[in-house]
Amino acid sequence: MKPPANPGHSGQPSPEALRRAKESWKQCLADIKAAASHLKKGDGVRASFLCLQGGANALGMVCRLNGHTYVPLVSPQDMVTMCADIDPRFTPLQGGLAALEQAMSINPFSLAAAPPAAEECLREARQIVDTVREYLHQHRDQLFKP
Numbered sequence: 001m002k003p004p005a006n007p008g009h010s011g012q013p014s015p016e017a018l019r020r021a022k023e024s025w026k027q028c029l030a031d032i033k034a035a036a037s038h039l040k041k042g043d044g045v046r047a048s049f050l051c052l053q054g055g056a057n058a059l060g061m062v063c064r065l066n067g068h069t070y071v072p073l074v075s076p077q078d079m080v081t082m083c084a085d086i087d088p089r090f091t092p093l094q095g096g097l098a099a100l101e102q103a104m105s106i107n108p109f110s111l112a113a114a115p116p117a118a119e120e121c122l123r124e125a126r127q128i129v130d131t132v133r134e135y136l137h138q139h140r141d142q143l144f145k146p
Contacts, residue, residue: 013065013143021061028057028132032125035118044118048103051118051125052076055100058132059083062090065143076100080128087135093127100124 013021031054038047059079060071066086071079076097083090099120136143 013067017064017067018143021065024057024061024064025136028054028061028129030054031057032122032129035122035125039118039122045106047118048099048106048121051121052100052103055079055097055125055128058128062086062132062135075104076124076128083135087139089131089135093131096127097124 031050035047035050035054038044038050055076056079059076059082062083063071063079063086068082071082077094080090080093080097084094099117102117103121
């Protein structure tokens with residue numbers, strides 16, 4: 001197994017990191033579910049924003065579990081790169097998040113916002129969630145048990 005990407009990290013998340021990870025995961029799943037609902041209603045702007053939020057929560061959770069205390073949302077690509085430094089299963093996601101990158105420039109509260117590629121945002125966000133779920137499943141003993 002690859003050592004943690006954050007120097008000085010022992011490999012075992014702190015209780016606070018675990019608490020925040022659980023919150024992030026719940027929020028991620030809620031965001032993706034809400035995004036799918038908004039997409040069905042034809043609200044692509046809000047759906048795309050929720051996909052971006054959900055993907056960021058999932059990727060940020062992986063980073064926090066591996067000792068990164070501050071995870072800025074600079075872009076989905078940058079967050080995937082941070083995760084790929086932690087685990088190679090995230091590498092295939094690099095370069096494949098164009099719709100989520102586009103969603104970063106959208107104001108979800110503006111009715112005049114150009115409709116993004118909401119279906120593609122949802123597909124990309126679900127791909128992130130699936131990859132994070134695989135990561136958590138493989139590392140559950142290391143991350144969640146003393």
